[in-house]
Amino acid sequence: MRKRGPIALLTDFGTRDPFVGVMKGVILSIQPSCQMVDITHQIPPQDIQEAAFALRSARGYFPRGTIFLCVVDPGVGTTRRPIVVESGGQLFVAPDNGLLSLVEPIRKMARIENKQLFLRPVSRTFHGRDIFAPVAAHLARGIALGRVGPSIRRIRRLDLPTAIRKGGQVLGEVIRIDRFGNLITNLRPGDLPASSRQVFRVGRKTIRGISRSYEEGASGEPLAILGSEGFIEIAVRDGSAMNALRVRRGARVTAGSEEPKKK
Amino acid sequence: MRKRGPIALLTDFGTRDPFVGVMKGVILSIQPSCQMVDITHQIPPQDIQEAAFALRSARGYFPRGTIFLCVVDPGVGTTRRPIVVESGGQLFVAPDNGLLSLVEPIRKMARIENKQLFLRPVSRTFHGRDIFAPVAAHLARGIALGRVGPSIRRIRRLDLPTAIRKGGQVLGEVIRIDRFGNLITNLRPGDLPASSRQVFRVGRKTIRGISRSYEEGASGEPLAILGSEGFIEIAVRDGSAMNALRVRRGARVTAGSEEPKKK
Amino acid sequence: MRKRGPIALLTDFGTRDPFVGVMKGVILSIQPSCQMVDITHQIPPQDIQEAAFALRSARGYFPRGTIFLCVVDPGVGTTRRPIVVESGGQLFVAPDNGLLSLVEPIRKMARIENKQLFLRPVSRTFHGRDIFAPVAAHLARGIALGRVGPSIRRIRRLDLPTAIRKGGQVLGEVIRIDRFGNLITNLRPGDLPASSRQVFRVGRKTIRGISRSYEEGASGEPLAILGSEGFIEIAVRDGSAMNALRVRRGARVTAGSEEPKKK
Numbered sequence: 109m110r111k112r113g114p115i116a117l118l119t120d121f122g123t124r125d126p127f128v129g130v131m132k133g134v135i136l137s138i139q140p141s142c143q144m145v146d147i148t149h150q151i152p153p154q155d156i157q158e159a160a161f162a163l164r165s166a167r168g169y170f171p172r173g174t175i176f177l178c179v180v181d182p183g184v185g186t187t188r189r190p191i192v193v194e195s196g197g198q199l200f201v202a203p204d205n206g207l208l209s210l211v212e213p214i215r216k217m218a219r220i221e222n223k224q225l226f227l228r229p230v231s232r233t234f235h236g237r238d239i240f241a242p243v244a245a246h247l248a249r250g251i252a253l254g255r256v257g258p259s260i261r262r263i264r265r266l267d268l269p270t271a272i273r274k275g276g277q278v279l280g281e282v283i284r285i286d287r288f289g290n291l292i293t294n295l296r297p298g299d300l301p302a303s304s305r306q307v308f309r310v311g312r313k314t315i316r317g318i319s320r321s322y323e324e325g326a327s328g329e330p331l332a333i334l335g336s337e338g339f340i341e342i343a344v345r346d347g348s349a350m351n352a353l354r355v356r357r358g359a360r361v362t363a364g365s366e367e368p369k370k371k
Numbered sequence: 372m373r374k375r376g377p378i379a380l381l382t383d384f385g386t387r388d389p390f391v392g393v394m395k396g397v398i399l400s401i402q403p404s405c406q407m408v409d410i411t412h413q414i415p416p417q418d419i420q421e422a423a424f425a426l427r428s429a430r431g432y433f434p435r436g437t438i439f440l441c442v443v444d445p446g447v448g449t450t451r452r453p454i455v456v457e458s459g460g461q462l463f464v465a466p467d468n469g470l471l472s473l474v475e476p477i478r479k480m481a482r483i484e485n486k487q488l489f490l491r492p493v494s495r496t497f498h499g500r501d502i503f504a505p506v507a508a509h510l511a512r513g514i515a516l517g518r519v520g521p522s523i524r525r526i527r528r529l530d531l532p533t534a535i536r537k538g539g540q541v542l543g544e545v546i547r548i549d550r551f552g553n554l555i556t557n558l559r560p561g562d563l564p565a566s567s568r569q570v571f572r573v574g575r576k577t578i579r580g581i582s583r584s585y586e587e588g589a590s591g592e593p594l595a596i597l598g599s600e601g602f603i604e605i606a607v608r609d610g611s612a613m614n615a616l617r618v619r620r621g622a623r624v625t626a627g628s629e630e631p632k633k634k
Numbered sequence: 635m636r637k638r639g640p641i642a643l644l645t646d647f648g649t650r651d652p653f654v655g656v657m658k659g660v661i662l663s664i665q666p667s668c669q670m671v672d673i674t675h676q677i678p679p680q681d682i683q684e685a686a687f688a689l690r691s692a693r694g695y696f697p698r699g700t701i702f703l704c705v706v707d708p709g710v711g712t713t714r715r716p717i718v719v720e721s722g723g724q725l726f727v728a729p730d731n732g733l734l735s736l737v738e739p740i741r742k743m744a745r746i747e748n749k750q751l752f753l754r755p756v757s758r759t760f761h762g763r764d765i766f767a768p769v770a771a772h773l774a775r776g777i778a779l780g781r782v783g784p785s786i787r788r789i790r791r792l793d794l795p796t797a798i799r800k801g802g803q804v805l806g807e808v809i810r811i812d813r814f815g816n817l818i819t820n821l822r823p824g825d826l827p828a829s830s831r832q833v834f835r836v837g838r839k840t841i842r843g844i845s846r847s848y849e850e851g852a853s854g855e856p857l858a859i860l861g862s863e864g865f866i867e868i869a870v871r872d873g874s875a876m877n878a879l880r881v882r883r884g885a886r887v888t889a890g891s892e893e894p895k896k897k
Binding site: 384385386387388389390391392393395396397399400403404407416417445446447448449494495496497500501 | 640642644649669671672673674675676688691692695696697700812813814846847848849859860861862867869872
């Protein structure tokens with residue numbers, strides 16, 4: 109058995125209740141030297157889409173052998189399946205509810221069924237503690253993926269918003285808003301109309317061109333910038349684009365190009 | 372000296388100020404390889420009862436040898452005693468103010484008096500840094516419990532709310548509300564009236580029966596479920612029971628049984 | 635190469651977005667066994683002064699060899715320099731924007747220029763991930779400070795508020811407010827007028843004398859106390875001085891002495 113690790117945790121449990129600490133206690137009871145890293149526990153309650161995006165943002169920066177322990181699980185206690193997925197030398201332990209929609213390419217998938225790995229009795233409401241954490245810890249100890257349960261052929265994938273071309277424009281949307289109030293869109297540079305005069309429309313604002321730093325903007329005015337995750341972001345220098353533009357997740361973002369004005 | 376660990380931290384310090392980081396720095400200065408886990412630092416300021424419940428929820432999931440470093444300490448700088456308690460192969464370092472009320476059975480208790488273990492000078496306002504963290508770190512290094520100070524015979528225990536039988540009913544209360552707005556009561560299944568038709572009353576709502584998963588409820592309607600800590604919880608599918616029922620901690624929860632209706 | 639560590643993280647990234655987890659993933663990809671401690675990630679967005687004060691509060695409690703990875707970086711993507719500073723056997727990795735103003739005495743300073751240490755491509759908006767975290771991880775592996783880039787002679791320092799003597803009084807201010815609503819001033823005991831009858835004025839309140847514990851105060855009344863960081867703090871027993879006195883960071887605090895009354 110070759111040890112794996114670290115275990116990277118992603119949940120909607122928050123940090124006020126002892127849920128996350130309890131999962132870590134379970135992990136250390138099985139694999140005492142296990143290294144653990146929090147990705148975030150502030151996923152809005154039951155927001156599977158936000159969790160899927162956060163996981164996509166984070167996973168590529170973790171080493172091979174990392175086990176992602178992902179628990180956003182509104183269906184806990186029902187028939188939704190607990191699963192493990194392997195991709196790029198990393199493992200993902202999660203409920204099969206779309207949370208792993210953006211994990212690709214997948215090399216192996218298994219349904220978690222081996223009750224010997226669980227905490228007993230298994231509660232009806234906290235499979236993070238009773239199933240997902242102990243399975244992740246056993247995987248960190250090095251058990252083969254086949255030990256958790258039988259192979260499966262397909263996992264559930266969410267229908268996530270993608271950018272759409274329409275005439276000379278591209279219609280995207282705000283898929284996430286970060287702590288600074290930056291609006292992360294689903295527009296990649298390659299999606300944009302080929303033009304040296306790109307124009308973005310968000311809320312009631314029009315933004316011309318793509319800036320190279322936050323400080324290129326005038327104070328309080330929105331700008332477009334290539335974000336660290338490879339998507340166009342709308343930001344406001346020294347402020348919050350969310351507040352300045354009064355938009356929420358899901359807001360339409362239109363990218364077009366400006367015709368050179370005639371003389 | 373046999374090393375102990377991990378150190379599990381439980382405080383009301385929040386994560387905005389550097390208090391928790393400072394305690395961890397102190398620990399690593401004494402025991403460089405020490406593993407540390409946060410249970411929570413979001414205990415409401417000075418809320419000893421909430422800390423006692425969180426500790427009860429968490430401790431059973433941590434390995435033997437764990438040192439619980441618990442600091443909710445409104446009496447810092449006064450004559451309240453700093454103590455260490457041993458229970459089930461785990462150690463608990465805390466002020467003697469009721470925080471350890473639910474740690475049982477206790478095998479040993481000591482008053483912390485050995486100033487050689489402290490950071491000096493000891494401040495008047497941050498014994499977490501100057502007394503509790505260094506003592507926990509020295510215990511992690513393996514010093515005997517007797518090294519921290521003399522044995523004591525009794526610790527302070529809070530008068531915590533327990534369920535009361537009254538006629539055919541059981542009167543309980545909401546002792547904690549979690550991040551999801553679930554209401555954790557102090558009712559255990561064994562406390563409830565023997566009946567196949569249990570009825571719970573909370574706020575202005577009546578709930579019939581105990582559900583097996585959150586998804587058994589109609590959207591927006593409250594349900595009762597056996598929570599992961601062994602207590603009856605009141606929840607709302609895809610929502611917050613706290614908001615739906617407009618109740619707070621301490622709210623009365625009555626459990627009874629419904630008479631079969633006559634034909 | 636002598637290994638260093640732990641890495642202590644101080645940012646304004648919050649814990650909702652995956653930014654901090656991503657930086658930790660980057661660190662573990664370079665230095666798999668690295669120990670990491672969070673000082674705080676709740677520095678108000680872009681508040682360099684607050685970060686400088688938090689770092690001063692924390693650093694003295696961390697062991698020699700600690701690498702402080704500090705990212706509050708409104709100028710990311712502009713010409714502000716990334717730097718590493720050595721002080722007291724500890725290393726500080728940060729943007730050169732004043733964040734390290736209170737790190738003293740400094741023994742060595744270097745500008746970070748060695749692109750071989752960076753993640754590539756370097757984004758315009760997240761140097762925490764692409765420059766600061768990998769440089770900190772390489773330093774933890776033990777590379778010499780000279781490897782990150784050329785020596786520099788000076789770092790940027792903020793003009794931070796200091797206490798001023800004026801007549802028999804000392805004029806200070808509230809430099810930080812902690813989670814409990816305690817007001818941390820920039821007054822040290824040595825700054826105060828020599829007197830056995832010290833008087834503090836904050837907001838509309840007058841406070842006489844320095845208390846020895848929070849519990850010396852009457853409930854709801856403000857008191858002055860020597861805080862754990864060596865500064866005078868204004869606190870309210872079992873409450874929040876910020877709320878009781880309705881003051882904010884920057885509020886004036888005047889220290890004087892009371893004349894003995896004539897008979």
